[in-house]
Amino acid sequence: MNTETHGVLALRYCEVSLPVRVLKSGAGFYLGTSDNDGPCSRESAEYWAGEEEAEAALRDGRWTQRKNP
Numbered sequence: 001m002n003t004e005t006h007g008v009l010a011l012r013y014c015e016v017s018l019p020v021r022v023l024k025s026g027a028g029f030y031l032g033t034s035d036n037d038g039p040c041s042r043e044s045a046e047y048w049a050g051e052e053e054a055e056a057a058l059r060d061g062r063w064t065q066r067k068n069p
Contacts (some may be wrong), residue, residue, distance in 0.1 A: 001061040007033035009041040009069055016040065022054040029054035031063055043067060 008015045010033040014034035018033035020043050029051050045064040048054040057063045 002063050002065050003061050004043070004065060007041050007043050008065055009033075009043055013069055014040050020034070020058065022058060031058055033055060041069065 004020060005048055006019050007018050008029075010016055016035065018034075018035060018040055020031050020033060022029055023032045023034060023039055023042075024030075025039075025042075027048075028047035030042050030047050031054060032042040033040045043066060044057070044064050046057070048057065
């Protein structure tokens with residue numbers, strides 16, 4: 001279970017503290033961070049087919065934190 005609320009990779013590699021949220025890419029929905037300029041980091045190892053599934057994973061802490069960008 002993952003309880004991170006701010007992006008670990010965003011802080012480590014981009015030096016910004018941003019909240020983890022559901023984002024979308026061509027591969028599906030994932031948990032990551034973004035700012036006004038666009039996506040900053042993909043924090044989750046997983047992709048989900050649906051936005052609701054990704055939101056549930058974020059809410060329930062049922063996702064895996066990526067160790068590297």
